[in-house]
Amino acid sequence: MLNALIAIAAATWFTVAYPVLRRRLAVRAASANAPVFWPLALVTVFAFMPLVFTVPREDGNAVLEQGLTASNVVTIVLTGLTALYLLAKIAADRRVLTLPFAMPYLPFTMMIGVNGLSAAWSIVPAYTLYRTAELAVFTLASILIFDRPDIRRRLADLLAIVTVAWLVSVIPETLQSLAHGIVFSSAKNNMMPLVCALLGFAAWFGPPNPRRGRYLMLAAAGFVIAGSAASTGALVAVGPALMIASRRPGLRLAGIVLALVAIAVFLFLMVGLSSFPALLDALSVILQKPRVELANATGRGQFWPVFIAATQDRLLGSGFSAADRFVQLLIPTTGLADELGRDAVFITSSHNMFLSAWAGTGLVGLGFALATLIEPIRFAARADRGTRRIVACLILMLALNGMTTPGLFQDWNVNVLAYVAVLATARAARREAEATASVAEATIPSPSYGGTGRAWPAA
Numbered sequence: 001m002l003n004a005l006i007a008i009a010a011a012t013w014f015t016v017a018y019p020v021l022r023r024r025l026a027v028r029a030a031s032a033n034a035p036v037f038w039p040l041a042l043v044t045v046f047a048f049m050p051l052v053f054t055v056p057r058e059d060g061n062a063v064l065e066q067g068l069t070a071s072n073v074v075t076i077v078l079t080g081l082t083a084l085y086l087l088a089k090i091a092a093d094r095r096v097l098t099l100p101f102a103m104p105y106l107p108f109t110m111m112i113g114v115n116g117l118s119a120a121w122s123i124v125p126a127y128t129l130y131r132t133a134e135l136a137v138f139t140l141a142s143i144l145i146f147d148r149p150d151i152r153r154r155l156a157d158l159l160a161i162v163t164v165a166w167l168v169s170v171i172p173e174t175l176q177s178l179a180h181g182i183v184f185s186s187a188k189n190n191m192m193p194l195v196c197a198l199l200g201f202a203a204w205f206g207p208p209n210p211r212r213g214r215y216l217m218l219a220a221a222g223f224v225i226a227g228s229a230a231s232t233g234a235l236v237a238v239g240p241a242l243m244i245a246s247r248r249p250g251l252r253l254a255g256i257v258l259a260l261v262a263i264a265v266f267l268f269l270m271v272g273l274s275s276f277p278a279l280l281d282a283l284s285v286i287l288q289k290p291r292v293e294l295a296n297a298t299g300r301g302q303f304w305p306v307f308i309a310a311t312q313d314r315l316l317g318s319g320f321s322a323a324d325r326f327v328q329l330l331i332p333t334t335g336l337a338d339e340l341g342r343d344a345v346f347i348t349s350s351h352n353m354f355l356s357a358w359a360g361t362g363l364v365g366l367g368f369a370l371a372t373l374i375e376p377i378r379f380a381a382r383a384d385r386g387t388r389r390i391v392a393c394l395i396l397m398l399a400l401n402g403m404t405t406p407g408l409f410q411d412w413n414v415n416v417l418a419y420v421a422v423l424a425t426a427r428a429a430r431r432e433a434e435a436t437a438s439v440a441e442a443t444i445p446s447p448s449y450g451g452t453g454r455a456w457p458a459a
Contacts, residue, residue: 006315006316006362010363010364014367014371021110025110026103026106028102029099030095031147031149031428031431032096032144034147038085039082039141040162043145044161046075046079047166047414049071051169054069057069061326063127076130079133079134079138082137082141083133085141086141089144096140099147100140103375103379104426104427105143105423108139108372109139112136112139114368115132115321115361116128118317118319119320121319123326124329127322128320128322131322132321135412135416137412138416139416139420142417143420145158146420146421146425147427147428150428152207152432153207155425156199157209157211159418160215160218162195163192163196163199166189166192166222166414167225174186174187183224185228186224188227189228190230190231190404193223193228193231194414194415195418196220197393198418198422199218199219199222201390202215203215203219205389207386228404230403230405233400234397234400236262237262237396238396239262240255241392241396242392242393244256244396245385245389259396262396263400266403304350304352306331308355311327311330311355311358311359316363317359317364317365318359320360324406324410325349350410351404351405352402353402353405353407353409354409356407356409356410357409360410365409372408373399376391376422376426377391377392379426383430383433384429387426390425398419402415
């Protein structure tokens with residue numbers, strides 16, 4: 001009975017309350033146009049610090065039983081420093097605090113609010129509160145990086161800085177892999193391919209850029225070095241995305257249908273690729289991945305059912321991020337070990353952003369998973385063609401890539417950075433389109449019997 005009431009409440013929230021609250025909370029905020037150095041430096045160091053300094057754990061619950069490691073402390077310190085920077089910016093100009101409530105950021109901001117609220121029923125409340133605060137802090141810092149009037153022209157420049165910073169941080173790993181003849185996935189990273197793809201989209205579909213050729217090569221190099229098989233497969237989203245970005249209703253509808261087909265095929269191949277030995281062999285050679293790794297989606301096909309079983313009766317989730325990180329608290333450790341072997345006891349992520357949304361905040365999380373993917377495409381519909389293409393390509397790739405990564409729903413990561421960059425681009429392009437439309441409307445000749453007329457006054 002309780003589950004039925006929760007399901008009805010969640011459905012009511014998204015059909016009635018969410019649209020009303022979104023309209024009430026939405027604000028018109030001026031572009032931040034903040035100095036880019038400090039937020040970019042803080043965000044980049046936080047994003048890539050674990051690649052050069054981290055203390056590994058051998059137990060999924062170690063942080064609860066043994067306390068924080070040195071790398072955990074550094075992460076918390078970086079979050080605190082970024083929060084202090086943001087507080088200083090807010091003290092200087094309180095309008096900074098309104099930025100997350102401007103469209104199209106607002107749905108993601110509302111999702112962060114629900115994440116924080118889930119601490120009330122989280123299996124580890126302190127962890128949920130910290131991860132929510134971390135997500136809020138670095139999302140606002142990301143907004144300050146990208147929310148500027150000229151972002152369409154500067155988007156590729158800023159993404160190139162992030163990509164180069166990542167490439168520098170993984171130089172030792174890359175060189176070691178290249179020495180063993182491994183090019184694709186020489187510094188495997190499931191998150192960076194999305195940033196590299198966005199860099200390519202920004203260079204190709206954005207305004208003319210004198211460094212376009214270099215940025216395209218940088219994007220391709222970063223994409224190959226990161227070498228995520230799922231991200232490579234997610235490139236199939238580009239075709240449907242370009243159709244969805246069209247202003248022709250028929251072509252948009254065909255793009256939506258094709259996108260749904262692509263998602264279905266993508267999911268099928270993830271769990272059933274072993275049914276096609278020839279394709280499996282070809283992909284193994286092209287992607288330089290072992291057949292067994294591709295055949296079982298790096299173990300995801302095995303632990304997803306266990307993960308779902310552990311969370312299936314929690315329609316409001318078990319706390320943002322905590323349910324992913326501490327799934328062992330939801331299912332007996334012995335059960336995990338018997339089902340999948342000893343290594344399964346150390347699962348720390350569902351590696352699927354929709355499962356992460358479900359595990360963290362249940363049905364509401366799944367609703368926000370859809371809202372945060374659909375809203376940017378709808379918002380960008382009135383922008384220029386290049387922006388529409390950038391937004392649609394990134395969002396559809398995020399949906400597919402999210403089948404094997406936490407995406408937007410476990411913690412802050414560079415996927416969130418790319419997502420915010422696209423939202424900022426759509427916001428700037430939409431404002432520019434509306435300003436152009438207003439000027440055009442203001443200069444429409446008024447009807448006149450003499451064949452001449454004055455311009456209508458601006459609305």
